[in-house]
Amino acid sequence: MRWNLQVFATILLFFTIHFSFSQKLQEKNLIKHLVYLSSDELKGRETGTPENLKARDYIKNEFKGMRIDSQYPDFFQEFRFTSRRENKLLTGYNVVGFVPGTVSKKIIVITAHFDHVGVGKATDQDSIYNGADDNASGTAALIELARYFSENPPQHSMIFAALDAEEKGLQGAKALVGDFPFELDQILLNVNMDMISRNEAGELYVSGTHYYPEFKEILKEAAAGSRPLLKFGHDIPGTGRDDWTQSSDQGAFFEKKIPHLYFGVEDHEDYHQPSDEYKNIDPQFFVDSCNLILACIKKIDEVSIIP
Numbered sequence: 469m470r471w472n473l474q475v476f477a478t479i480l481l482f483f484t485i486h487f488s489f490s491q492k493l494q495e496k497n498l499i500k501h502l503v504y505l506s507s508d509e510l511k512g513r514e515t516g517t518p519e520n521l522k523a524r525d526y527i528k529n530e531f532k533g534m535r536i537d538s539q540y541p542d543f544f545q546e547f548r549f550t551s552r553r554e555n556k557l558l559t560g561y562n563v564v565g566f567v568p569g570t571v572s573k574k575i576i577v578i579t580a581h582f583d584h585v586g587v588g589k590a591t592d593q594d595s596i597y598n599g600a601d602d603n604a605s606g607t608a609a610l611i612e613l614a615r616y617f618s619e620n621p622p623q624h625s626m627i628f629a630a631l632d633a634e635e636k637g638l639q640g641a642k643a644l645v646g647d648f649p650f651e652l653d654q655i656l657l658n659v660n661m662d663m664i665s666r667n668e669a670g671e672l673y674v675s676g677t678h679y680y681p682e683f684k685e686i687l688k689e690a691a692a693g694s695r696p697l698l699k700f701g702h703d704i705p706g707t708g709r710d711d712w713t714q715s716s717d718q719g720a721f722f723e724k725k726i727p728h729l730y731f732g733v734e735d736h737e738d739y740h741q742p743s744d745e746y747k748n749i750d751p752q753f754f755v756d757s758c759n760l761i762l763a764c765i766k767k768i769d770e771v772s773i774i775p
């Protein structure tokens with residue numbers, strides 16, 4: 469009898485733990501991706517460098533381990549552009565995965581750029597711009613969101629695009645919307661993540677509801693009582709640098725009149741500095757941010773059903 473009860477309790481515990489885990493992203497993986505992508509070995513992941521290709525291949529190999537499809541050969545969308553700063557022709561690669569929706573033909577396009585600005589002038593001090601917050605953090609979230617939705621099929625189709633060459637003028641995002649595998653009007657929404665791993669005030673911003681207020685109530689509901697606190701703003705036209713509408717890859721979607729929501733934190737002292745390193749991010753804030761974004765996407769997927 470006691471044995472039976474024990475077995476029953478163990479099974480119950482297993483399912484409880486399994487169920488609660490499956491509602492969240494895998495913390496160990498999130499940290500592992502962030503640590504690797506922001507390591508000195510990847511030398512700041514600048515587009516056109518061998519280390520950028522290492523980051524690209526890492527993301528592809530993660531996708532390969534999931535039940536996830538792609539419209540692009542080997543998950544790569546290759547594109548060319550002229551880098552204005554170096555005045556040279558560069559090749560970039562977006563890494564793009566696809567999970568079909570169970571109900572809707574509409575698509576939620578989830579994006580994060582994986583490139584960063586590389587290595588600065590040689591000094592006796594640190595010259596590697598690791599880009600831990602910018603944007604190993606968003607890339608790590610993107611990989612684990614892809615894993616989550618490949619295991620928990622969404623109602624809307626989802627594209628997971630790790631974008632290249634954001635730091636060279638949103639080039640990867642422009643290439644994606646410029647040669648998208650579906651009609652652009654099938655896109656319900658772009659969810660972009662760029663810098664989501666630290667904020668002293670415990671705040672994560674979502675920018676875009678000024679233009680797309682239909683998402684505001686859904687987001688409020690998804691974020692009720694959340695940590696970090698989800699704040700709306702940074703999307704008022706005419707406010708200069710405070711307006712983030714064009715400041716990251718969502719800008720390319722905005723140009724095509726596709727709705728977007730951009731998740732990110734306010735700038736910090738290590739922004740675009742060699743000190744944007746793993747040791748300066750806040751792991752708890754980062755993991756909580758990722759799970760908050762997951763909750764927001766799940767809520768939008770549940771309620772915004774357009775066949």
Ligand SMILES: [Zn+2]
Pocket residue numbers: 581602603634662663716
């Ligand atoms: Zn960025």
